[in-house]
Amino acid sequence: MKPLKLPLRLILLSAMLIVSIVPIGLFSYWTIQNALAKEFSAVNEKHLLLAHNITAALDRYAVDAIAVFDTGVLQAKEQHFHAEQTALMQQLDIEAFAKYDHNGALNEHFFGNKALTPESLNTITIEPKNADFKSSFSTIKTIPQHEPVLYLYRQDSQQNTWIAAINTSYISNIQMSISFGDKGHAAIVDQQGAILAHPNKAWQQQAKDISKISIVQSMMEGRSGVEQFYSPAMEADMIAGYSTVPTTGWGVMIPQPTSELSLKLQDVKQITLYVALSCLIIISILSWWISGLVVKPVKQLIKMTQDLSQHQALHKVKEDNRLVSAEVGSLIESFHEMAIEVDKGQKELERRVTERTEKLHKAEQKARHLASHDQVTGLPNRIAIREDAQHRINKGEKFSLLFIDLDNFKPVNDQYGHQMGDRLLKAFGERLQSHLGNKDKLARYGGDEFIILLHTDNATHSENIAEQLLAHIRYPFSFEELDISIHACIGLVQSVEKTHDLDQLIHQADLAMYDAKKSGKNCLICV
Numbered sequence: 001m002k003p004l005k006l007p008l009r010l011i012l013l014s015a016m017l018i019v020s021i022v023p024i025g026l027f028s029y030w031t032i033q034n035a036l037a038k039e040f041s042a043v044n045e046k047h048l049l050l051a052h053n054i055t056a057a058l059d060r061y062a063v064d065a066i067a068v069f070d071t072g073v074l075q076a077k078e079q080h081f082h083a084e085q086t087a088l089m090q091q092l093d094i095e096a097f098a099k100y101d102h103n104g105a106l107n108e109h110f111f112g113n114k115a116l117t118p119e120s121l122n123t124i125t126i127e128p129k130n131a132d133f134k135s136s137f138s139t140i141k142t143i144p145q146h147e148p149v150l151y152l153y154r155q156d157s158q159q160n161t162w163i164a165a166i167n168t169s170y171i172s173n174i175q176m177s178i179s180f181g182d183k184g185h186a187a188i189v190d191q192q193g194a195i196l197a198h199p200n201k202a203w204q205q206q207a208k209d210i211s212k213i214s215i216v217q218s219m220m221e222g223r224s225g226v227e228q229f230y231s232p233a234m235e236a237d238m239i240a241g242y243s244t245v246p247t248t249g250w251g252v253m254i255p256q257p258t259s260e261l262s263l264k265l266q267d268v269k270q271i272t273l274y275v276a277l278s279c280l281i282i283i284s285i286l287s288w289w290i291s292g293l294v295v296k297p298v299k300q301l302i303k304m305t306q307d308l309s310q311h312q313a314l315h316k317v318k319e320d321n322r323l324v325s326a327e328v329g330s331l332i333e334s335f336h337e338m339a340i341e342v343d344k345g346q347k348e349l350e351r352r353v354t355e356r357t358e359k360l361h362k363a364e365q366k367a368r369h370l371a372s373h374d375q376v377t378g379l380p381n382r383i384a385i386r387e388d389a390q391h392r393i394n395k396g397e398k399f400s401l402l403f404i405d406l407d408n409f410k411p412v413n414d415q416y417g418h419q420m421g422d423r424l425l426k427a428f429g430e431r432l433q434s435h436l437g438n439k440d441k442l443a444r445y446g447g448d449e450f451i452i453l454l455h456t457d458n459a460t461h462s463e464n465i466a467e468q469l470l471a472h473i474r475y476p477f478s479f480e481e482l483d484i485s486i487h488a489c490i491g492l493v494q495s496v497e498k499t500h501d502l503d504q505l506i507h508q509a510d511l512a513m514y515d516a517k518k519s520g521k522n523c524l525i526c527v
Contacts, residue, residue, distance in 0.1 A: 012290075016291070027276075044241070047226065073162045094166050096113050138151035139191060147169075175187065175198065180256070183234055192211060223242075401454075401506065402451065457494045466524050473488050512526065
């Protein structure tokens, strides 16, 4: 069998194309994968951060609503309920406030639309009565010819039930403020998976139950993260960051159709394909030309060989031979230079990839830091301290929790401005931190409130540390030529074995702190 003989130019062209296809293919694959990673990274960072920010705002709203409601109940029980308290409740979207006796019959209606507080509790369904006399939010309730409402309720020691009807306008405004892409939005559900706020206003009006959707079930379980699911409202596969409001159990998700991510990626694929094809065409043209340069001296060599075989003059052969040697040498030198350039190009590409990876890593670290730290003091924030405390509870560790609130901080802001107030908060945090142990954790819980987790459950030791902190706080804070003196109240509570309710633990410390304020401020109350 005779060996297959192919033209040298075709062999060289084929070899050059094969060698070129490998780096072009790898570069195209890297470009598409990098674009895909960026899109999903944006979801993980932006969507999840938005979900955490909204849950933080809703948690603050729920805490404020409970505080105002509890104050209204206290004033009503003491028969001091006045117009200022009504106005304060209405500022938090409380539309009606009433009291029911132990049989569930309406005893007294203080203000608002009576249709929202019916004659009997039997006509509305709320969760079982709270034996701890704590205020709680009901699930969303639909009322004929009225927007759905939430009920804030509590039972007192005389078996009376106090109820406030709250509209969801604040929650709806937060939901409507989030919109991006073609169909990116926010959705908020109650603790049972019924819609509180949603782009589909018909579903919102009906308080539609969407608890069977997987991501809603995850929120009902108190989890947060990123998940893909099918949205019946949008009739599309979605990817969303989601989180849960700690105080109420409401769920917040920031979904976006995966088709939008795919559409963006499709543009990248098309561009990458065009670039790859263009490169191959250019390389094909160059390869054909270069292979011609390679073949030309070979043909000349064949010509010289034929001349010699035909007994041509020897000096012509020598002249042609010198010419062939020069062309071959130039060709070798050209390939050598080309190899050097290719190597440089690959190293430059690797360097840029490394730099981009480092930048993305730094950006990710910065985003994580911002999500878990207070921007004013640089201390861990509410989310971080709650995660730390819950982690210790889950591990069965015993610790002490200090709830600290500054006395008369508002006058500092009023007299010197919020910038000075922020400087004072930062200096206050630095002073506390300098007198804590390595295993103790300090965080700004919100406003002028701080929480400390002491790595000890010894009551005497914890009280001594708290008293020392109060003593250090009394020293004036110096800012240039200005000295500011400020005090604080501390509520102290020790975790006990089998403690699982973090909210109750913080609530006890908070109540102890308020008892300290009532006792004359600048003091410590231990539970």
